[in-house]
Amino acid sequence: MYPESFQKLITQFNSLPGIGPKMAERLVLFLFKQNKEKINDFIDALHNLHDIKLCDTCFNISQNNLCTICSNTSRDTSKLCIVEESLNIMPIERSRAFDGLYHVLGGTIKKRSSEKITTNQLLKRIGGGNFKEIIIATNFTTEGDMTAMYLKQELVPYNITISRIVRGLATGSDIEYADDMTIRSSITNRGDFS
Ligand SMILES: [Zn+2]
Numbered sequence: 001m002y003p004e005s006f007q008k009l010i011t012q013f014n015s016l017p018g019i020g021p022k023m024a025e026r027l028v029l030f031l032f033k034q035n036k037e038k039i040n041d042f043i044d045a046l047h048n049l050h051d052i053k054l055c056d057t058c059f060n061i062s063q064n065n066l067c068t069i070c071s072n073t074s075r076d077t078s079k080l081c082i083v084e085e086s087l088n089i090m091p092i093e094r095s096r097a098f099d100g101l102y103h104v105l106g107g108t109i110k111k112r113s114s115e116k117i118t119t120n121q122l123l124k125r126i127g128g129g130n131f132k133e134i135i136i137a138t139n140f141t142t143e144g145d146m147t148a149m150y151l152k153q154e155l156v157p158y159n160i161t162i163s164r165i166v167r168g169l170a171t172g173s174d175i176e177y178a179d180d181m182t183i184r185s186s187i188t189n190r191g192d193f194s
Contacts, residue, residue, distance in 0.1 A: 108143035
């Protein structure tokens with residue numbers, strides 16, 4: 001048996017996505033061997049998570065009520081890119097292929113229920129906004145495809161150009177893991193979809 005505090009930390013790591021019990025043990029042992037300064041940095045970084053919130057407008061993770069993208073006046077406010085998670089924004093930003101605004105859904109449509117994702121806020125935003133083009137950048141998974149189709153249908157009444165980024169040549173299905181070149185070409189070659 002491990003000491004109680006050691007075991008408690010293992011349980012915490014094990015509760016994270018993709019971390020099994022053996023990996024959790026290894027991580028805790030690794031941390032245990034670090035010096036006090038390193039441990040304190042780790043604790044501070046975790047503690048500072050309390051200061052992070054969701055942007056009031058686009059639901060991106062943010063330090064303030066408005067995220068750095070929404071508060072940047074040089075962005076093209078006629079274009080809106082819809083992504084599943086905040087993690088999808090960074091690779092698109094890195095590719096420099098898009099200079100508009102974003103909307104983070106917070107997930108995908110599951111079993112035709114959209115209650116938990118921010119689609120209502122999205123439609124309200126589009127209704128009250130000045131968007132000329134909506135780019136759907138959900139992942140190329142069954143749920144991502146389903147979500148893209150759902151959004152396309154919901155957006156018909158708004159009479160705005162709707163496109164979807166195209167599937168990259170040699171990528172996995174998640175935008176999060178695609179390289180800059182692939183993302184750039186999938187945004188540049190965006191188009192209608194069905
Ligand atoms: Zn924002």
